[in-house]
Amino acid sequence: MSSVLGLLVLALISYLGSIYIFSKHKLPPLLRYLFFSGWEFMLLGIAIGPMALDLFPEEMLKDMEVVIYLGLGWVGLLVGIQMRFRDFAKLDVRHLKITVLQALLTGLVTGLAAYAMLPLAKGWNGDVTYCAVLVTAAAFAISSPTVLALVRMEMKFRERMIRLLQVITNLDAVVSALAVGIAFTFLRHDILHFKVALAFLAQALATGVLLGFLFHALPREELSEKEQLTVMAGFVFFSSGVGAALNVSPLFINLVCGIFLANRLKGDDRIYKAIFHTERPFYVIMLVLAGMIYVPSLFAVGVAIALALVRLAGKYYFVYRLIKRYDPGFDFPSNGGLALTSQGAMALIIGFAFLTVDHGSASRLVFSVIVTSMMMNEIAAPLLVSRTLKEG
Numbered sequence: 568m569s570s571v572l573g574l575l576v577l578a579l580i581s582y583l584g585s586i587y588i589f590s591k592h593k594l595p596p597l598l599r600y601l602f603f604s605g606w607e608f609m610l611l612g613i614a615i616g617p618m619a620l621d622l623f624p625e626e627m628l629k630d631m632e633v634v635i636y637l638g639l640g641w642v643g644l645l646v647g648i649q650m651r652f653r654d655f656a657k658l659d660v661r662h663l664k665i666t667v668l669q670a671l672l673t674g675l676v677t678g679l680a681a682y683a684m685l686p687l688a689k690g691w692n693g694d695v696t697y698c699a700v701l702v703t704a705a706a707f708a709i710s711s712p713t714v715l716a717l718v719r720m721e722m723k724f725r726e727r728m729i730r731l732l733q734v735i736t737n738l739d740a741v742v743s744a745l746a747v748g749i750a751f752t753f754l755r756h757d758i759l760h761f762k763v764a765l766a767f768l769a770q771a772l773a774t775g776v777l778l779g780f781l782f783h784a785l786p787r788e789e790l791s792e793k794e795q796l797t798v799m800a801g802f803v804f805f806s807s808g809v810g811a812a813l814n815v816s817p818l819f820i821n822l823v824c825g826i827f828l829a830n831r832l833k834g835d836d837r838i839y840k841a842i843f844h845t846e847r848p849f850y851v852i853m854l855v856l857a858g859m860i861y862v863p864s865l866f867a868v869g870v871a872i873a874l875a876l877v878r879l880a881g882k883y884y885f886v887y888r889l890i891k892r893y894d895p896g897f898d899f900p901s902n903g904g905l906a907l908t909s910q911g912a913m914a915l916i917i918g919f920a921f922l923t924v925d926h927g928s929a930s931r932l933v934f935s936v937i938v939t940s941m942m943m944n945e946i947a948a949p950l951l952v953s954r955t956l957k958e959g
Contacts, residue, residue, distance in 0.1 A: 576622075606945045608851050609938065612858020623859050631856060635919050638853050640807030640817035642916045645842060646744055647825020649737070651834075661893040662734045668889055669904070670708045670739035673881035674746075678704030680877045684870050688932055695929045701750050702921045705743035706937045707878045711911020711948075712736035728899050732906050735886075740913045741822075747917050748819025751924050771815045775823025778806045782824070783831050787838070796841040818920045850912050857915050860922070861938045862931060871939035878940070882907045906955040909948035910941045 615622040623631075655663070681703040686696055712733060749768060782802050787795060806824060807817040832838065886904030918937040921930045 606854065606942055608854035609858040609861070609942065612855040613861060614858075615855075616859030616861075618861070628856075628859055631859075632923070634852065635856065635923060636807045636811055636817050637803060638849050638856075639916060639920055639923070640803045640810065640821040641842075641845065641849050642853075642913070643744070643818040643821030644803060644806075644825040644828075645846060646740060646913075647822040647827075648829045648839070648842065650741060650826045651829045653830075658734060659895070661895055662731055663738075664893050665731070665886070665889045665895070666735045666738045667742060669735065669882070669885045669907075670742045672885045673878060674704040674708030674743070676881045677707040677874050677878050680874055681707075681870070684873065685929075685932065685936075688866055688928070695925050695927070698750055698925070699921070699929045699933050702747055702917055703874070703933055703936065705747045706910070706914040706917045707874055707940065709740050709743050709910055709913050709917075710736045710882070710907035711909040711913065728903060728906075731895055731899070732903070735907060743913070743917060744818060744822050747920060748816055748822060751816045751819065751920065767815075770813065771820055772823055774809060774813060774815070775820045776827050778802075778809065778820070779824040779827030779831070783828060792837060792841060795837050796845065799838060799841050799845075816920050816924065818916065853912060853915055853919065857919075857934075857938055860931075860934065862935055863939060864932075864935065867932055867935040868939050871936045871943065874936065875940045875943050878944075879905070879908065900955060902955055905951040908944050908951045910937075910944050914941055 614620060617623070617625050617628070678700050682696070682700045685699055685703070748771075785798065785802075787798060790798065803821065806821055810817040810820040813820075828838075882904035883902060884904070886907065887901050890899045890903065914937055918934040921933055924930070
């Protein structure tokens with residue numbers, strides 16, 4: 568199969584997947600809950616990738632890097648464009664503290680566990696240890712809102728604790744994305760001097776703001792919705808290319824750009840509708856690519872199991888302790904942190920971002936650990952989320 572045909576196949580899969588990924592109500596309950604968040608597309612990627620049918624061999628996957636860059640840019644913009652500062656001002660400060668602190672603390676404990684285990688791998692390059700640990704911690708600190716929203720919709724739970732959980736799952740990805748973006752900006756250039764590192768970081772931030780300003784200045788008032796989407800896609804291609812040229816992760820540069828746009832565009836700007844309509848296709852593409860790239864090993868599986876357990880214990884304990892400290896004003900069950908089991912696609916995005924920074928064994932191992940953990944968490948998430956919400 569040629570690279571062009573491979574891209575067309577991916578486009579077809581993403582289109583069909585975006586239609587059916589959340590249309591599972593006719594499936595038997597066991598299958599419906601097993602594939603709540605669409606990770607079956609990772610299984611599809613494994614099936615058609617080098618590990619099984621080899622329809623997408625290793626050589627072709629190298630040509631798919633442009634798709635990964637585009638996906639990173641799109642997700643960065645999608646996350647950033649939700650970060651309206653005026654919306655944050657409306658949130659309860661206690662909820663924000665719980666959100667940020669549970670992400671930082673869970674990331675810390677999983678990072679320490681990763682630091683103890685990852686360097687034990689054969690052929691590990693010690694120069695990337697800190698970056699690998701930070702990426703792992705960031706991916707494991709994230710909680711996905713997808714399973715929470717779908718379980719809530721299907722089982723008709725009451726609103727008592729939903730709002731706080733939604734704040735956590737919507738915002739803790741920002742903490743992780745900013746952390747890895749800053750880390751990649753520092754470490755990608757093998758920077759040894761702190762002042763030089765700050766200069767590179769300032770360049771990345773300024774570039775993201777400049778790109779946001781350029782998009783904001785585009786005359787889009789008379790464009791149709793489809794034309795808005797075309798402009799948006801072209802802009803993401805351009806901004807991701809700028810990030811690649813500057814050796815800055817497209818995830819970070821577009822995150823900064825999205826934050827700028829979120830606070831400059833009007834709330835009813837049609838670009839919001841255009842970009843959110845593309846969320847599912849990109850979600851499917853990244854899941855399929857993750858399955859293709861995934862290379863499991865006994866070591867990676869063992870590390871993933873251990874870190875998944877550490878992560879679950881961290882979510883359980885830290886959410887409980889923070890709830891006790893910052894009383895949200897309503898009853899919250901002691902096991903409420905279990906509703907944050909699902910990691911979701913943002914964890915994969917962080918893994919993909921590491922693959923674009925480091926092309927050695929470290930990034931492949933970390934990516935395999937993230938994929939393995941994500942699949943385990945997605946299987947367990949519906950049961951744990953529904954049980955927690957029932958008790959709440």
